[in-house]
Amino acid sequence: MTQEGVNSNVSLSYNSCRFNGFFVPLQSDGLETIMIDQVTLFLENSKGRLADACRVLADAGVSMHTLVIAETTDYGVVRIITNKPNDAINALQEAGFRARLTKVHALSIVDEAGGLASLLETFNAAGINLEYAYCFSTNKGYAIDIVRVDDPERLNAVAAEFGLKLLSPQDLYEY
Amino acid sequence: MSEEKKRVGMIGTKERYFQPEIEMISAGDLADLQLKRLQETVANCYSNINFYKNALDAAGISPKDIKSLDDLCKLPFTTKQDMRDAYPFDLFAINVHDNVQRLHASSGTTGNATVVGYTQQDIDNWGDCFARAIAQVGGGSESILQVAYGYGLFTGGLGAHEGGIRIGATILPMSSGNTRRQVQMMRDFGVDILACTPSYALLIADTAIELGFDPAKDFPISGAILGAEPCSEGMRKEIERKLGVTVVDIYGLSEVMGPGVSCECRYQNGLHVAEDHFIIEIVDPKTLLPLPDGEWGEVVFTTLSKQCSPLLRYRTRDISRIIPGACDCGRTLRRMDRITGRTDDMLIIRGVNVFPSQFQQVIAAFPEVTSYYQIILSREHTLDKVTLNVETVADFDFDEIKKIESLQHRITAELKSNLQVSVDVKVVEPKSIERSEGKAKRVIDLR
Known part of the structure; x- marks a missing residue:
């Protein structure tokens, strides 16, 4: 999928995240692939289904950092970042939902104008294609960009080369 | 458009017959004709088709035991499976390289297609049967007949075509598809009679109306011979109103011949069976014993004139009955009622015969989905719409929508190539397809 293809899909999440910022040049963790667990949930487009899923997560004591929905006519794919991904999966599966863990990258950038543009230009130049992306702001002046790319190894190398901050699960949950 | 022209097919105008000597044959003459032809058919089957020789030997019957029509019930049945097993030519009484003019085949269901061969005589007889239908809806040699059944292995197109030739x-050999063009030519050429499936007739009518025409007033068309799929009475009325036609229901199946085995007259009260070419029996589907006129059961046909592909007591799986009594149209050929159901789970989708097991076979080849599936049949505009609900297996990576879409597209393509039916594949949540204790409800028919 091209970046153009993705951008239209995720524009809503970007807009709603007041995303601004430049990269925060933090220390790189070398070439080791640093990825986090995202909870992916398959939902039919039927009344109350998302509410049901959220209630299951609430009852399991799972708090969400962010939740985005990629919707089609018949179904939606819900992507959730939480600090308890395994608990979330177990609770959802037990309640009969189709949920699974997906490895994605989390990048930390400064919450300022131009941050995302620069990041995507870097991806473009490196030949990395986005499958999808979304982001959320923290209350500490950082934004976190979640991406799934076609070539995770390459993203890791690019992150090391350009000093992009890839967040580990531990990093992420401190926000 | 002249009122007179429009009225051709309507009751009140003079009844037309294509072969009055047959269509109004006396009961005694018909019985004599049927017995003579039955004896010839059984002899033909016994001498030229190993399957029947073995079946008759096993039943302890020889052709000379057929002394009256009552002896028919001594003959063994033929099933669709027998025809599949005979693929391709084992049920032919003639070497395919000799006088066989044409081959037709029904949709390749589970396994082999059923293949039927026709000599020139078989095709002429078939044409005669369909020509009677044209007369029954008020047509004749002056009529322009638009054939919008598909031409090809399917018997609809060429069957109607032969009828047009005989009368x-x-x-106008349109075949199906290109609906705007169908409308344009129907109008520009002044078509009198349309032959196609009921759903396609309705689509043609609706398309004409969308294009700003009122075919009921503006087009000369006065009759429609519709078959190959069920047509509710409401749908018939809608087609009649929109096109300004008399609709007659025509019945037939490729195994037995094709469209024209029976057809309604303008009185629309049962389908006159071409009893000179076929003996109809209604049997109890459980005991297989013949039922008296008026009682519902499975329709069984024995062909009387077919040279290449004769059939003895072919079980159609269609449920109908013989309508007792005489018809106001003057024909003496008995009437069968419209088909009310099937004794198996066959579905008719846009005229194509499909079994749920065929869906099962296709999705079994996809490891991404479970064996739970549900087929939902509905109508979109006027055409049948098929939705197949599938569940993905637990470890299917649905995180990227393109993977779900790719799966849907691949299943759709496979169904299209195997079943000749366009299916909308929907991925649904696990367990949303009902798990039933007994026989799963695989098909929901909302039509």
């Missing part, structure tokens, strides 16, 4: 009509 001397002007044939």
Whole structure:
């Protein structure tokens, strides 16, 4: 999928995240692939289904950092970042939902104008294609960009080369 | 458009017959004709088709035991499976390289297609049967007949075409599809009679109306011969109103011949069976014993004139009955009622015969989905719409929508190539397809 293809899909999440910022040049963790667990949930487009899923997560004591929905006519794919991904999966599966863990990258950038543009230009130049992306702001002046790319190894190398901050699960949950 | 022209097919105008000597044959003459032809058919089957020789030997019957029509019930049945097993030519009484003019085949269901061969005589007889239908809806040699059944292995298109030839009509061999063009030619050429499936007739009518025409007033068309799929009475009325036609229901199946085995007259009260070419029996589907006129059961046909592909007591799986009594149209050929159901789970989708097991076979080849599936049949505009609900297996990576879409597209393509039916594949949540204790409800028919 091209970046153009993705951008239209995720524009809503970007807009709603007041995303601004430049990269925060933090220390790189070398070439080791640093990825986090995202909870992916398959939902039919039927009344109350998302509410049901959220209630299951609430009852399991799972708090969400962010939740985005990629919707089609018949179904939606819900992507959730939480600090308890395994608990979330177990609770959802037990309640009969189709949920699974997906490895994605989390990048930390400064919450300022131009941050995302620069990041995507870097991806473009490196030949990395986005499958999808979304982001959320923290209350500490950082934004976190979640991406799934076609070539995770390459993203890791690019992150090391350009000093992009890839967040580990531990990093992420401190926000 | 002249009122007179429009009224051709309507009751109140003079009844037309294509072969009055047959269509109004006396009961005694018909019985004599049927017995003579039955004896010839059984002899033909016994001498030229190993399957029947073995079946008759096993039943302890020889052709000379057929002394009256009552002896028919001594003959063994033939099933669709027998025809599949005979693929391709084992049920032919003639070597395919000799006098066989044409081959037709029904949709390749589970396994082999059923293949039927026709000599020139078989095709002429078939044409005669369909020509009677043209007369029954008020047509004749002066009529322009638009054939919008598919032409090909399917018997609809060419069956109607042969009928047009036999009655001397002007044939417009449109085949199905390109609906705007169908409308344009129906109008520009002044078509009198339309032959196609009921759902397609309704689509043609709706398309004409969308294009700003009122075919009921503006087009000369006065009759429609519709078959190959069920047509509710409401749908018939809608087509009649929108096109300004009399609709007659025509019945037939490729195994037995094709469209024209029976057809309604303008009184629309049962389908006159071409009893000179076929013996109809209604049997109890459980005991297989013949039922008296008026009682519902499975329709069984024995062909009387077919040279290449004769059939003894072919079980159609269709449920109908013989309508007792005489018909106001003057024909003496008995009437069967419209088909009310099947004794198996066959579905008719846009005229194509499909079994749920065929869906099962296709999705079994996809490891991404479970064996739970549900087929939902509905109508979109006027055409049948098929939705197949599938569940993905637990470890299917649905995180990227393109993977779900790719799966849907691949299943759709496979169904299209195997079943000749366009299916909308929907991925649904696990367990949303009902798990039933007994026989799963695989098909929901909302039509």
